[in-house]
Amino acid sequence: MARPQKLLTPGPTSVPPEVLRALSEPVLHHRSPDFAAVFEVAQERLREVFRTENEVLLLTSSGTGAFESAVVNLLSPGERVLAVSQGEFGERWQALAGAFGCDVVPLAYAWGESPRADDLREALEESGAETVFLVHSETSTGVVCELEPLLASCRDAGAVSIVDAVSSLGAVPLETDAWGADVVVTGSQKALMTPPGLAFAAVSERAWERSGKSTLPRFYWDWARQRRAQAKGSTPFTPATSNVVALVEALGLVLADGLDAAFARHRALGRACRAGVKAIGLQLYSPDDDSAAVLTGALTPQGIDAVELRLALRDRHGITIAGGHGDLVQRLFRIGHIGHVGIEDIAEALTAIEEELRAAGAEVEPGRAAPAALEAFGSVAAA
Secondary structure: OOOOOEEEOOOOOOOOHHHHHHHOOOOOOOOOHHHHHHHHHHHHHHHHHHOOOOEEEEEEOOHHHHHHHHHHHHOOOOOEEEEEEOOHHHHHHHHHHHHOOOEEEEEEOOOOOOOOHHHHHHHHHHHOOOEEEEEOEEOOOOEEOOHHHHHHHHHHHOOEEEEEOOOOEOOEOOOOOOOOOOEEEEEOOOOOOOOOOEEEEEEOHHHHHHHOOOOOOOOOOOHHHHHHHHOOOOOOOOOOHHHHHHHHHHHHHHHHOOHHHHHHHHHHHHHHHHHHHHHHOOEEOOOOOOOOOOEEEEEOOOOOOHHHHHHHHHHHHOEEEEEOOHHHOOOEEEEEOOOOOOHHHHHHHHHHHHHHHHHOOOOOOOOOHHHHHHHHHHHHHHO
């Protein structure tokens, strides 16, 4: 049997024991009153986490499926869309819209940059696009953008906004209604601490009006069909019922101490992880500020292969971290600190990284990372 892994990735994340127990309960029939009652609680808690009064659609899919559902429900063939990209996932959404025949106008930044509201406003004026794709937390780089001013630019231009919040919702502040986001999509397997398999889309009334005019074909992703079924306490097709039961438990944990407490914990974990990485002497790839609350990206020393480092952590320490994309595969590694993660997990991972870097020949002084992380975490908690 493979060694159990502690997941310190930006997703999927480790699942709390209470959620695993809920997942193991007897399977509910998706058309039963019992499931309808669970589904209703899931809806209530999802609206709390999204901070919205609008409908939250519950889909059995990955986050990419929820994003595709937004494309096919809001756009028509040949329609122009402005897609903001600052990393791997922004580029994915550009490719997705292009696959459906949309006229994609990219607003592209270098990986690691953060989009700017003035650039977006100018691009909307020049392109005439009436739909905008935004990535809140770009997990390929660790950048969490300033979403509120970007959404204001969309509203000022009369454009419908579609926000990828797959790794940000529940980890960092996101005010769906107050900031005027039209569609916000996320997945179950990130900060919501539920196994992969569920995705969600919070949809504004303005987006619902747009969906009645779009002409791209849809069947499984048909929001109108989904909305009718949800009004009856279910979904139009068989959902991942056990995952929904687990989701209710996980959302209860997220909301127990309040979302603001969750945000503060993730900020503290981010500070701790960055402090530990810098104590080792490594160069940060993700931002060195509190916006990097989802993950910490770092570069290995010259000559040290990040892929080999990750394999050593997995095989010798039972710790899984994430790798890099593109040209940085051999240098970049990413430590996720959202969801069911504690400071002890971060300290253990940093100590293992020190050990494996030394074994690979790097000049690393042992025993520095964990104390630095613990001190940084404690200073935040005491503030």
